[in-house]
Amino acid sequence: MTPRLVRVLLWGGLAFLWLPVVLLVGYAFSASSVPFRWGGFSLRWFAALAANDRLLEAAWLSLRVAAGSATLAVLLGGATGWVLARHGAFAGRSLLGTLAGAPLVLPEVVTGLSLLLLFVALEGATGWPAGRGALTVLLAHATLGTAYVAVIVQSRLATRDRDLEEAAQDLGATPAAAFATVTLPLMAPALAAGWLLAFTLSLDDVVLASFTSGPSGTTLPVALFSMLRLGMTPEVNALATLLLAAAALTLGLVGLLLRGRD
Amino acid sequence: MRVALRLVPGLWLALLVAAPLALVFVLAVSWQSNGVPPYDPPWAGQGTNPDNLRLLLEDPYYRASLAQSFVVAALTAGLCLLLAAPMGIAIARAGRWRNALLAAVLLPFWTGFLIRIGAWIGLLRDEGWINAVLRGLGLTQDAIPLLYTHGAMLLGMVYAYLPFAVLPVFAAATRLDPVLEEAAADLGATPGHAFLTVTLPQLFPALAAAFLLVFIPAAGEYVIPELLGPPDATLVGRVLFQEFFQNRDWPVASALALALLALLTGPILLFQRLGRAQ
Incomplete structure (x- = not known):
């Protein structure tokens, strides 16, 4: 019953989304030093990438910041989502919900600017954090990640009613034991999805990192952004190919794991 | 405890x-x-x-910047919706291909946002892929300037935000009851007519949510205008960066952030209401 035009637009939209990606991957193997020009098959841009210390250093920093901020976001966002879903009505609940959701709807330039102002004011008042770098970027990303994790965890718990936890307590479990053996396993898929999302957001962020990084905290997106301002290079094609391969592999593994469970 | x-x-x-x-x-x-x-x-x-906030109200440069941002954000969200509505609906109805098609929408995302914008730089430049194809087809002799134009900026924005718009439409379309459309057909509606009068109206809240989901972040967008847009595309995100980093005028940058926030309050509240209603 779907009109033909709708299906045509689906394939058109998919072609639009994929065209740059397919070309990117194809031309990553071109010997030409002009991006998107074919100069015969070559792996020279992958070799150039492996020799680009600045980019590799930035990538390593980005991975650590992303892992650290995603972990912090899971701990704090998990607690926030659980409190919002399971603590009933308490004073300050709606304020907590508003604050937890705010980073999701604020434009990133506003969040970035506001966090920088906080770090500068904190340093002026207490001496900490001394300057800005990887730590301040990590805190900024964890703030954004917390909001996403909180929403995912809250909506996951909202679809499961509290009977299970209450049953565990009726059967003699302490509240802590009921939490550890019943609630936590219920939250686990949401925590895992939230960690991955926070990790990806951190790896992709330019704006928050630009505001909060200072000279010592150049993450991969910040380094790439300054490269791209001068134009595109074939090295970026090679980097994109590697990232896409890693993403496809991860997605395939996750798919296999989920299929195994059902 | x-x-x-x-x-x-x-x-x-x-x-x-x-x-x-x-x-x-x-x-x-x-x-x-x-x-x-x-x-x-x-x-x-x-x-x-009081001068920072007064400056925003009185100086035409800042007023134009805010206005341009909202026009670009509305165009981006509108164009995204034109593609995302049919895509979301078609994927929801694709049966066993549903998950594969959804993955096809989301997977390009994982190459990284900047890299995909970078790809468009390579495609749109004077000696880039699109101009080479146009020359190869004999459609043009000289390179057509594509990069650093308003069109390139809009293209990049639609490209970057499209998947965000597909998801809410898809989610709502999977919850539709196909019986309603069948009833319309039984009563004599053509498929196109049934689609327009029965299916689309049920999706209206999701379409509005998809529009706002793109509109709100697009209004403050900094990276895409900076990499693909012309110098005179002085969107508010770009002006804010300029005031903050080049002019080191933190108060004016903060006043701009406040103005952007004030103008987005209505759309944000509407978006949250739509989210709760679903």
Whole structure:
């Protein structure tokens, strides 16, 4: 019953989304030093990438910041989502919900600017954090990640009613034991999805990192952004190919794991 | 114990969400200075400074910047919706191909946002792929300037935000009851007519949510205008960066952030209402 035009637009939209990606991957193997020009098959841009210390250093920093901020976001966002879903009505609940959701709807330039102002004011008042770098970027990303994790965890718990936890307590479990053996396993898929999302957001962020990084905290997106301002290079094609391969592999593994469970 | 567990996220959010936003308000009425940090707060002796906010209202440069941002954001969200509505609906109805098609929409995302924008730089430049194809087809002799135009910026914005718009439409379309459309067909409606009069109206809240989901972040977008747009595409995100980093005028940058926030309050509240309603 779907009109033909709708299906045509689906394939058109998919072609639009994929065209740059397919070309990117194809031309990553071109010997030409002009991006998107074919100069015969070559792996020279992958070799150039492996020799680009600045980019590799930035990538390593980005991975650590992303892992650290995603972990912090899971701990704090998990607690926030659980409190919002399971603590009933308490004073300050709606304020907590508003604050937890705010980073999701604020434009990133506003969040970035506001966090920088906080770090500068904190340093002026207490001496900490001394300057800005990887730590301040990590805190900024964890703030954004917390909001996403909180929403995912809250909506996951909202679809499961509290009977299970209450049953565990009726059967003699302490509240802590009921939490550890019943609630936590219920939250686990949401925590895992939230960690991955926070990790990806951190790896992709330019704006928050630009505001909060200072000279010592150049993450991969910040380094790439300054490269791209001068134009595109074939090295970026090679980097994109590697990232896409890693993403496809991860997605395939996750798919296999989920299929195994059902 | 339970109260302590509420306090941890509460304090974290108070420190890293509420306090920073409060500082934006303070900075918007502060004075620019040559010190470190380059501002004097109202309690440093000079009182509150009304000039930053007044500047935004009176200087045509800032007014035009805010207006241009909202026009570009609305165009981006509208164009995204034109593609995302049919895509979301078609994927929801694709049967066993549903998950594969959904993955096809989301997978390009994982190459990284900047890299995909970078790809468009390579495609759109004078000696880029699109101009080469046009020359190869004999459609043009000289390179057509594509990069650093308003069109390139809009293309990049639609490209980057399209998947965000597909998801809410898809989610709502999977919950539709096919019986209603069948009933319309039984009563004599053509498939196109049934689609327009029965299916589309049920999706209206999801379409509005998809529009706002793109519109809100697009209004403050900085990276895409900077990489693909012309120098005169002075969207508010770009002006804010310029005031902050080049002019080191933190108070005016904060006033701009406040103005953007004030103008987005309506769309944000509407978006949250639509989210709760679903």
